Amino acid sequence: MEFNITIGLEVHVQLKTATKIFCGCKYFFGATPNTLVCPVCLGLPGALPVLNKKAVDLAIKIALSLGAQIQERSVFARKNYFYPDLPKGYQISQFEYPLAIGGELPLTDNPKKKIRIKRLHLEEDAGKLLHELPGGIKSSDSLVDFNRCGVPLVEIVTEPDISSPQEANDFLQTLHQMLIYTQTSEASLEKGSLRCDANVSISPSHSSKLGVKTEIKNLNSFKFLQKALEYEIDRQVEVIRSGGQVIQETRRFDARTGKTYPMRTKEEAHDYRYFPEPDLPPLEITNQRIKEIAMTLPELPWQKRTRFVNHYSMTYNDAVILTSFRELAIYCENVLRKAGKIEHKKIVNWLKTEFIKELRNYKDFKYAPSEANLVKLLQLIETGRISHTAAKEIFEKMWGNNTKDPEQLAKEMKLLQIKDTTTIEEWVNEVISSYPQQIEDYRKGKKKIIGFLIGKVMKLSGGQADPRLVRELLSKKLNSN
Amino acid sequence: MGFTIKDIAYIAKLARLELSEDEIEQFSSELSKVVDYFNQLALFEEEEKEIKTLPSVLERDDNISVSLSQEIVLSLFPSRIDNFLVVPKVRKEE
Known part of the structure; x- marks a missing residue:
């Protein structure tokens, strides 16, 4: 029996603000526990939330990047549940009226496939629970750090358009890249500023009905997302093949075993008793504001790729490499523009091999030679004044804040070709x-x-x-x- | 509006309240009365339409303000280890 795979993702993105969403506490990863809190984020009686404008602006920027429709009016709501990481007993989120709906994100490996976005909303993060004492000592209690309470998040929910673990990985990578390009989030999976839950179900390929889904919580790396989904799909196939039924439940992924385990069954589905947040009037977004934010949007990675392919006649795969982050894309384009008559293909080859190789060694763009010096080097090859091999040697010396002209280096290194x-x-x-x-x-x-x-x-x-x-x-x- | 015994038991569970059977009985009528009282608001439905929508939420600039001192925060915790609040073990998974 063949199966269709249906995957939808819920991604939490921490917004790059200086302060929390409803109070002026700053937040940074790794701070001393319980030092970045105030009456608002601790939910002490009488404290009132005040919305952070920057958080709203960044959320709008992300929504616009995804082509989502910003709602003229969105409403904050209380999501009620008891958990020790939530001192107020409710999370301020958006429910019935989210900030934005619709939109899509094209995959990188297969840009023709676009994953539709269902909704995007603003909410506050909860605190952090530790189940071990610092130093990894087992504890019979749980420890709470409230620093993360009130950190601004957007939650992005996709339609169930993803049809393989590999595509899920691609989606998250592409989203991650967009967030870095737009400077809306640090988007670090390790530091928890980008987190992902995955919903997955399988159904026999002849059936048009969706299967029962399970939700895998808190996948904190691209690899784990893919691995967890691969395992979970195999598990569901096994359950159905052996005549059983998949149960709707929440599962967690254990990176050590590579398996998913049930957390709690959804049968006792959480009843969050959402209701409009009485402390915050609805959020109204004017067209003027949307326009102003739209003006700050950079060219997005998928737009850059298409343009590079069309404009510099490079292959799509080369465009993917050269646009992997914005600084690199801008650098490459400037080199291509300044290089005059040198064939684009030769330049692209140099950039994607030699340049990337050195960049990997130095790990920081600030050590890269200036665009003008790289162009000079390429011209020395082009005019036959240095050999390709010599150019590689010279290029290595051009890194690490070396402002020397490549021709000067070639002379010093006795690499200029003798044509006499x-x-x-x-x-x-x-x-x-x-x-x-x-x-x-x-x-x-x-x-x-x-x-x-x-x-x-x-x-x-x-x-x-x-x-x-x-x-x-x-x-x-x-x-x- | 009538609350059944089952409704009350469910609400109590969500609110983490332990109620005796007598209390459940008692609340099923009392809570009904409370909710009925709010039903009176429905009478204002017509007038409400004339009230302009609420002004949009006020937004603040992203400026840092001082957080509570560590001393105060830690003094709020009934039980602690280092800088952490200690709570009974949360069931991670069954």
């Missing part, structure tokens, strides 16, 4: 007189031996002779007398 025929002829003559046996063999028809002779001339020149000229002069001599 008189000089080369002297070396050629020397080689011809040093290897009489080989010369004779050549003249008898062992033409391949010319490679050996070229090598000898190159060695004499310290690698600096232009190999094309060497070959030319050598064959001329060998064939003339």
